[in-house]
Amino acid sequence: MTALTTQVEEILSGIHRSVTDCYTQLDPTVQVNSEVHELATGHTRPIILTEGQIIEKAAVLFTSSTGSSLPPAASERNPQLAGSAFSAVSVSTIVHPRNPHVPTAHMNLRFFQVHVDPPHWHFGGGMDLTPYIPYKEDCELWHRNASRACGSDEVYRILKKQCDEYFYLPHRQEHRGIGGLFFDDWTTDGFQDSLSFIDRIGQCFVESYSAINNARKDQTWTEEEEEWLLYRRGRYAEFNLIYDRGTRYGIQSGRRIESVLASLPPRVKWIYQFSPTNDELKSIESRLGEALVPQEWC
Numbered sequence: 001m002t003a004l005t006t007q008v009e010e011i012l013s014g015i016h017r018s019v020t021d022c023y024t025q026l027d028p029t030v031q032v033n034s035e036v037h038e039l040a041t042g043h044t045r046p047i048i049l050t051e052g053q054i055i056e057k058a059a060v061l062f063t064s065s066t067g068s069s070l071p072p073a074a075s076e077r078n079p080q081l082a083g084s085a086f087s088a089v090s091v092s093t094i095v096h097p098r099n100p101h102v103p104t105a106h107m108n109l110r111f112f113q114v115h116v117d118p119p120h121w122h123f124g125g126g127m128d129l130t131p132y133i134p135y136k137e138d139c140e141l142w143h144r145n146a147s148r149a150c151g152s153d154e155v156y157r158i159l160k161k162q163c164d165e166y167f168y169l170p171h172r173q174e175h176r177g178i179g180g181l182f183f184d185d186w187t188t189d190g191f192q193d194s195l196s197f198i199d200r201i202g203q204c205f206v207e208s209y210s211a212i213n214n215a216r217k218d219q220t221w222t223e224e225e226e227e228w229l230l231y232r233r234g235r236y237a238e239f240n241l242i243y244d245r246g247t248r249y250g251i252q253s254g255r256r257i258e259s260v261l262a263s264l265p266p267r268v269k270w271i272y273q274f275s276p277t278n279d280e281l282k283s284i285e286s287r288l289g290e291a292l293v294p295q296e297w298c
Contacts, residue, residue, distance in 0.1 A: 002087060002113055004111075004113055004121060004191060005064070005087045005089055005111070005113055007195060008089045008111040008195065008198075009064055009089050011195055011198060011199050011202075012062060012089055012090065012091040012109060012111070012198075012202075013062060013091075014199075014202075015091050015109065015199070015202035015203075016045065016047075016060055016061075016062040016091045018202065018203070018206050019060050019091075019093050019107070019202070019205065019206060020032075020047050020049075020060045022206045022209065022210055023049050023055055023058050023060070023095060024049070025210075026054060026055065026210065026213050026214070026217070027049075027052040027053060027054035027055040029051075029052045029053045029054070030049045030050065030051065030052030030053075030054070030055045030058070031049065031050050031051050031052070032047065032048075032049050033047070033048045033049075033050070034046075034047045035047075035048075037256060037259075039065065039256070041065045041066050041067055041254075042063065042064045042065030042066055043063075043064055043065075044061065044062065044063040044064075044065075044255070044256060044259055045061070045062040045063075046059065046060075046061045046062075046256075046258070046259045046262060047059070047060040047061070048262060050266070052098070053098065054097060054098060054099065054102070054213070054217045055095060055096070055097060055098065056096050056097060056098040056265075056266055056267070057095075057096045057265065057266040058093065058094065058095040058096065059092075059093060059094050059262035059263055060091070060092075060093045061090075061091065061092050061093070061259055061262060062090070062091050063088070063089070063090050063091075063255070063259070064087075064088070064089045065087070065088050065089075065253075065255075066085070066086065066087050066088075067085065067086050067088070067253060068085050069083045069084070069085070070082060070083065070084050070085075070086045070112075070114060071249055071252035071253045077184060077185060078120075078185070081114050081116065081120060084114050084115060084116050085114070085115040086112055086113060086114045086115060087112070087113045087115075088110065088111065088112050088113075089110070089111045090108065090109065090110035090111070090125075091107075091108075091109050091110075091202070092106075092107065092108040092109070092110075092246065092263070093105075093106065093107050093108075093205075094106045094262075094263040095209065096233070096265045096266065097213070097217070099216065099217055099219060099221055100132045100133050100221050100225040100226060100228060100229040101132075101133050101135075101216040101217075101219040101221060101225075102212070102213055102216045102217055103129050103130055103131035103132065103138065103177070103212065103216075104129075104130040104131075104132075104177075104233075104236060104265075105127070105128070105129050105130070105205070105208075105209045105212075106127065106128050106130070106263070107125070107126070107127040107128075107201070107202070107205045108124075108125045108126065108127075108246055109123070109124075109125040109198050109201060109202060110123065110124050110125050110246075111123050111124075111198075112124075121187070121191065122184070122185045122186055122187050123183075123186040123187070123194050123195075123197075123198055124183060124184040124185065124186060125182075125183065125198070125201070126159065126162075126163055126166075126180060126181040126182035126183055126201070127146065127180045127181055127201060127204070127205045127208075128163055128167055128176070128177050128178075128179055128180040128181075128182070129142045129177050129178050129179070129180055129212075130176055130177030130178075130236060131177065131178060131288065131291065132225075132228060132229045132232050132284075132288070133225065133228075133284050133287075133288070134178070134287055134288050134291035135216070136291075138212045138215065138216070139178045139291060139297050140297050140298055141208060141211060141212060142178070142180060142208050142212065142297070143156075143160070143178075143179075143180070143297035143298045144297075144298040145204050145207060145208045146159075146160070146180050146181050146204060146208075147298055148204070149181075149197075149200040149201050149203070149204035150181070150197075151197070151200075156181070159181040159182060159183050160179060160180070160181065161294075162181075162182045162183060163179040163180050163181055163182035164179045164294040165182075166182045167179065167182070167239065169235060169238060169239055169242075169243070171238075171242075172235065172238070174235075174289075174292055175292045175293070175294065176235055176236065176239050177292070178291055178292065178297070179294065181201065222280075224277065224278065224280065224281055225280075225281075225284070227269070228276075228281055228284060228285075230267055230268055230269040231269050231270075231271050231274055232288075233265040233267070233268040233269075234268050234269065234270050236265060236268075237264055237265060237268055240263055240264060241264075247260060247261075247263075
């Protein structure tokens with residue numbers, strides 16, 4: 001383990017704890033399964049939260065690992081690094097609420113150090129929000145806090161655009177959610193400033209999702225709205241299984257498959273030729289369609 005990797009582990013372990021604490025405070029009824037898996041190439045600490053009254057399923061995963069050959073999913077933007085030995089540290093989370101009025105949220109923060117000459121390191125990751133029944137004020141809060149975490153409007157605009165471009169389903173011709181931040185190969189202003197930036201995103205995620213969840217979790221919902229939630233979760237699963245780089249990296253690098261697929265929702269429906277059955281769902285579908293179009297939220 002290198003000095004840089006040790007510093008990253010400390011910060012990402014702290015984010016791992018704070019996100020888990022956030023979920024258990026939002027939903028004291030949720031069941032918590034915490035594990036540690038020692039691997040030949042490192043260790044992983046998955047925390048899976050299930051069967052809560054508010055949170056149906058959430059996963060908070062920390063991994064620190066080494067490898068003798070950087071997998072294709074991690075080197076496709078830097079082909080000169082392909083096949084090199086590396087160290088990697090990451091924390092990721094996904095939360096699937098039970099209430100359709102509460103959005104799904106996702107965050108991933110990762111660090112790679114590639115053992116080449118000269119040494120190479122970079123950060124990557126981001127955070128994004130996937131509403132089912134969109135609320136303008138929630139989308140604005142999410143993006144306003146994301147902008148503040150970036151430290152400048154210019155940086156926020158760049159990372160927002162990259163998020164909109166990444167979380168897109170070409171086969172559906174729609175975006176997965178209302179976006180947030182996404183970045184790769186981040187080395188801006190050196191290691192310490194980059195590490196502080198990563199820490200701010202972790203704090204931003206906790207603050208933002210806590211506020212949105214608390215604002216919506218007590219709203220009642222109908223059976224039709226729950227069917228809508230399950231149908232829209234299908235888009236989430238499709239993206240993760242077809243396009244997500246983290247899923248591809250986990251499979252290519254031989255990571256524990258239960259952890260790699262822990263982000264998938266516990267229940268989902270694919271409904272052939274789905275069409276809203278009443279005016280309320282037609283209105284929700286229309287509002288969501290408008291919200292999924294990239295736009296200025298703050």
